[in-house]
Amino acid sequence: MSLRITHLSKLYGKNIALSDVSIEIGDGEFLCILGPSGCGKTTLLRLAGGFETPSSGSILLNDTLYSSPEQCLPVERRNLGMVFQSFALWPNMTVRQHAEFPLLRKKYARMDAAEKNRLIDQALESVGLSTLSDRYPDELSGGQKQRVALARAIITRPKILLMDEPLSALDAELKISMRKEIQDIHRMTGATILYVTHDQNEALAMADRMMIMKNGRVEQIGTPEEIYLHPRTAFTAAFVGKYNLLRGIWDHDRFYEESSNACFHDRTTCSELKEQNLFPVRPDQFRIVKQGDGIEGKITNRQYCGREIHYSVDCSGRPVTVYAPVREDYDLNDTVVLIKKEETD
Amino acid sequence: MKKRNLLYQALGCAAVVFLFLVPLFRLVLMSLSQGGGYGFGNYAALFEDSRTIRAIGNTVVIALVSTLLSTALGVLFAFLNAYWNLKRKKLLELLVLAPFIIPSYVITISWTSVLTGSGELNRVLRLLHLGPVNLYSLGGIIFVLGICNIPLVYLTTVNTLRKIPRELEWAARAAGCGRWETLFRIDLVQAAPAILGGSVLAFLSCMDNFSVPAFLGIPASIPVLSTYIYEKAIGFGPDSFSLASALSVLLSVVAVAGSLTMTAFAGKSRQTDSIRPDFSARIFLNQTARRRVEWIGITVFLLLDLVPLLNMTAASFQKIYGQRFSPANLSFQNYRFLFTNSGVLNAVCNSLFLSLTTCAVCILIGTAAAYQKLRGKGAAVRLLEFCASLTYAIPGIVLALAMIFHWSKIPGVYGSIWILIAAYLTRYLILQIKGSTAAMLCIHPSLEEAAHVAGGGKIRMWKKILTPLLFRQTLSSSLLIFVSSLTEMTLSSILASAGTKTIGLTVFNFQQSGDYNIAYAFSVLIVILILFGYGLIQYGCRESGGKKERSPEHDAEGTRSSHKDALKRMEESIL
Numbered sequence: 014m015s016l017r018i019t020h021l022s023k024l025y026g027k028n029i030a031l032s033d034v035s036i037e038i039g040d041g042e043f044l045c046i047l048g049p050s051g052c053g054k055t056t057l058l059r060l061a062g063g064f065e066t067p068s069s070g071s072i073l074l075n076d077t078l079y080s081s082p083e084q085c086l087p088v089e090r091r092n093l094g095m096v097f098q099s100f101a102l103w104p105n106m107t108v109r110q111h112a113e114f115p116l117l118r119k120k121y122a123r124m125d126a127a128e129k130n131r132l133i134d135q136a137l138e139s140v141g142l143s144t145l146s147d148r149y150p151d152e153l154s155g156g157q158k159q160r161v162a163l164a165r166a167i168i169t170r171p172k173i174l175l176m177d178e179p180l181s182a183l184d185a186e187l188k189i190s191m192r193k194e195i196q197d198i199h200r201m202t203g204a205t206i207l208y209v210t211h212d213q214n215e216a217l218a219m220a221d222r223m224m225i226m227k228n229g230r231v232e233q234i235g236t237p238e239e240i241y242l243h244p245r246t247a248f249t250a251a252f253v254g255k256y257n258l259l260r261g262i263w264d265h266d267r268f269y270e271e272s273s274n275a276c277f278h279d280r281t282t283c284s285e286l287k288e289q290n291l292f293p294v295r296p297d298q299f300r301i302v303k304q305g306d307g308i309e310g311k312i313t314n315r316q317y318c319g320r321e322i323h324y325s326v327d328c329s330g331r332p333v334t335v336y337a338p339v340r341e342d343y344d345l346n347d348t349v350v351l352i353k354k355e356e357t358d
Numbered sequence: 359m360k361k362r363n364l365l366y367q368a369l370g371c372a373a374v375v376f377l378f379l380v381p382l383f384r385l386v387l388m389s390l391s392q393g394g395g396y397g398f399g400n401y402a403a404l405f406e407d408s409r410t411i412r413a414i415g416n417t418v419v420i421a422l423v424s425t426l427l428s429t430a431l432g433v434l435f436a437f438l439n440a441y442w443n444l445k446r447k448k449l450l451e452l453l454v455l456a457p458f459i460i461p462s463y464v465i466t467i468s469w470t471s472v473l474t475g476s477g478e479l480n481r482v483l484r485l486l487h488l489g490p491v492n493l494y495s496l497g498g499i500i501f502v503l504g505i506c507n508i509p510l511v512y513l514t515t516v517n518t519l520r521k522i523p524r525e526l527e528w529a530a531r532a533a534g535c536g537r538w539e540t541l542f543r544i545d546l547v548q549a550a551p552a553i554l555g556g557s558v559l560a561f562l563s564c565m566d567n568f569s570v571p572a573f574l575g576i577p578a579s580i581p582v583l584s585t586y587i588y589e590k591a592i593g594f595g596p597d598s599f600s601l602a603s604a605l606s607v608l609l610s611v612v613a614v615a616g617s618l619t620m621t622a623f624a625g626k627s628r629q630t631d632s633i634r635p636d637f638s639a640r641i642f643l644n645q646t647a648r649r650r651v652e653w654i655g656i657t658v659f660l661l662l663d664l665v666p667l668l669n670m671t672a673a674s675f676q677k678i679y680g681q682r683f684s685p686a687n688l689s690f691q692n693y694r695f696l697f698t699n700s701g702v703l704n705a706v707c708n709s710l711f712l713s714l715t716t717c718a719v720c721i722l723i724g725t726a727a728a729y730q731k732l733r734g735k736g737a738a739v740r741l742l743e744f745c746a747s748l749t750y751a752i753p754g755i756v757l758a759l760a761m762i763f764h765w766s767k768i769p770g771v772y773g774s775i776w777i778l779i780a781a782y783l784t785r786y787l788i789l790q791i792k793g794s795t796a797a798m799l800c801i802h803p804s805l806e807e808a809a810h811v812a813g814g815g816k817i818r819m820w821k822k823i824l825t826p827l828l829f830r831q832t833l834s835s836s837l838l839i840f841v842s843s844l845t846e847m848t849l850s851s852i853l854a855s856a857g858t859k860t861i862g863l864t865v866f867n868f869q870q871s872g873d874y875n876i877a878y879a880f881s882v883l884i885v886i887l888i889l890f891g892y893g894l895i896q897y898g899c900r901e902s903g904g905k906k907e908r909s910p911e912h913d914a915e916g917t918r919s920s921h922k923d924a925l926k927r928m929e930e931s932i933l
Contacts, residue, residue, distance in 0.1 A: 087531075087537070088532060089532075093532055094532055094533075095528060097525045102526075104548070105547060105548070115534050118534035165529070169533075175532070
């Protein structure tokens with residue numbers, strides 16, 4: 014079983030919101046769609062949900078046509094659950110009524126009341142809301158609201174769960190703890206999850222596979238490790254791994270940085286970036302030393318973060334970010350040299 | 359300093375009590391007075407009269423049925439305009455809202471021109487064996503009032519619908535609800551408080567309305583409470599005023615109770631608060647269906663608004679009332695009469711003077727009150743707001759009576775134009791207070807603080823900061839006051855004397871005396887006058903708003919036309 018998206022495009026008037034997106038999503042896979050705002054990730058989710066009709070291309074679940082420009086299976090017949098950034102709770106219903114709502118449809122008319130109650134109790138239990146079942150949305154905190162939305166989305170055990178930045182409206186602390194709950198729900202239901210977010214940490218932490226998008230196009234698809242360690246485009250490198258992109262000339266595995274005479278060895282950089290004369294280096298891959306064979310620069314900013322210190326280093330007019338351990342303490346305007354840490358593997 | 363403030367507050371409260379509360383108190387007192395003493399005799403006498411019971415019955419039936427009519431149409435078109443992918447929405451909205459700025463007596467007159475006994479429409483109906491339709495009947499009153507109140511329901515509903523987040527619908531769709539089921543289970547339920555609020559407004563407006571039953575009911579001797587009070591008040595008799603007062607108290611109790619229910623409902627509902635209205639379409643029809651819905655909608659309202667008005671315009675050029683249209687029967691004589699008759703000219707001058715004065719004073723007092731309410735604290739402003747709401751909630755005919763009892767005690771007011779000004783101010787001030795408050799809410803106090811920090815004095819701050827920012831919104835909210843007082847009829851029907859007749863009253867007199875064609879011609883002029891005034895204010899708004907002054911809220915909302923803006927102000931005013 015798989016959800017197959019083929020050459021999907023969406024135009025709003027003359028604006029291209031989504032352009033030629035193709036991906037096959039496996040059964041029970043957790044796919045994170047990651048990108049900055051306006052990159053088309055929400056459009057993709059809405060197309061998958063059937064809230065919008067594609068301009069070209071198609072979406073198929075197994076062999077059933079879900080969406081094409083000519084034909085669009087209505088949302089309510091797609092067997093999916095959805096969670097929104099704004100929670101989308103109905104202000105006039107209690108927590109329990111929210112969970113019950115999907116079971117009131119005709120499809121479940123023959124299910125007996127006891128069974129329904131059992132399902133509701135189970136769903137509320139799984140999101141930890143059993144004690145709050147008679148509360149109204151305005152009596153709940155942000156995290157509780159999103160749990161209600163989750164319970165409502167999973168009660169009918171849908172094949173596909175669509176999540177549109179579900180954690181973006183929550184505060185930092187809660188975000189981290191809710192990640193775990195969403196992972197639990199994924200394990201418990203075994204549903205295919207399409208999860209849209211602009212937070213790369215969230216995506217790296219939860220996804221089975223990630224899809225990086227920019228300006229309506231797919232930049233790269235891969236596992237979190239692939240995306241983080243081996244970015245294939247400059248955008249992916251900068252957006253997900255916060256890579257510094259050094260310019261220079263490649264000669265096989267050697268890279269000569271253009272503004273200094275520094276030379277780096279690297280065997281992992283992909284050919285696409287090499288062709289663009291770019292060398293991606295993560296902030297934690299640099300070491301700052303007083304003297305040595307590397308890129309010279311001047312420290313222009315310093316942020317103490319407890320575990321490490323984040324430096325901005327000006328290298329011939331180009332800013333480079335370096336995360337250094339606290340024992341490597343430098344002051345503003347210090348002249349330093351950046352060298353690359355030796356890979357341990 | 360503190361003592362002086364206290365003194366100001368006390369003076370303010372005293373003024374409010376004298377201008378707003380004492381008149382109502384005198385009315386209640388009058389309803390209880392009999393012979394030399396006080397008692398409930400007037401009420402007992404009223405209920406012995408079968409006409410009273412009939413008037414109450416008629417009032418309730420008319421109000422209920424016409425409210426149903428306006429609610430059905432208002433809600434339907436609110437849904438169409440808010441959610442469907444129709445084009446020509448602006449035209450449709452304009453047509454739906456037309457009865458809001460055209461006075462109800464003009465609508466009544468235009469319909470009587472369509473449905474004259476021997477008119478074209480009735481001729482056709484008779485051929486179809488549907489019989490002649492008589493507008494001078496209970497059904498006629500219900501129909502015309504229903505049309506007049508559609509905008510009230512529409513305005514309260516349409517914005518609520520736009521503010522229902524799309525995600526609420528999507529969540530229901532994902533939960534297995536079909537499109538139409540979602541519309542009923544989610545949107546209609548969410549909008550129910552607003553729809554209910556709109557219907558209560560329409561209901562109150564029916565109770566309050568005097569001109570429609572006066573034009574259609576008095577000739578057919580169908581009494582409703584408002585016309586019954588009028589008949590009693592202008593009738594002679596030892597205790598006609600006392601009886602009218604007692605009736606007024608009855609009517610007011612029902613009206614105020616209605617207002618309170620509405621407020622209670624509005625407060626109780628669980629609403630997701632302060633969401634930006636979403637103007638994009640949610641329900642998509644294919645092109646043929648879309649066109650069909652558009653044209654059906656536009657046709658319905660063309661038939662309801664425009665056709666009667668055009669028919670009335672055509673009829674206004676007729677020499678003899680009730681004849682078929684023919685070149686021989688055409689002339690300008692009705693207009694010639696209007697332009698040469700000194701009474702008409704006098705009435706137009708009076709109404710213009712009244713409406714401009716009312717507008718100016720309301721803007722001054724209303725804006726000052728709004729400023730006090732938001733920035734300062736004081737009992738006087740709160741009392742003023744409460745009292746002004748009260749005098750707006752009670753029916754106009756009742757207020758008119760109260761004004762007589764109060765101002766006749768003060769020499770030189772009753773019988774002059776000043777009693778009308780006093781009455782209009784008492785009636786319409788709340789609209790400006792609300793409008794100015796809404797305008798001022800958009801200006802963050804920090805703007806003022808910034809002006810103070812920058813070293814501007816109070817006067818400079820008002821001149822340079824507040825006036826430019828408030829100008830546009832304040833002016834557009836005074837539009838409703840301008841139009842209402844220009845075409846006002848209820849208050850002036852009781853308060854005007856020989857030299858101080860207003861436009862509305864003059865039309866009423868023409869209609870009562872059977873000069874129908876002159877009434878048509880005058881109504882046409884009124885519509886032109888309203889459109890002119892509306893255009894003038896629009897122009898004023900655009901001039902001031904278009905250049906550079908934009909309040910923060912307006913920046914966010916982008917390129918909203920000033921027309922929409924004026925309607926929004928109106929809506930804020932009535933709620």
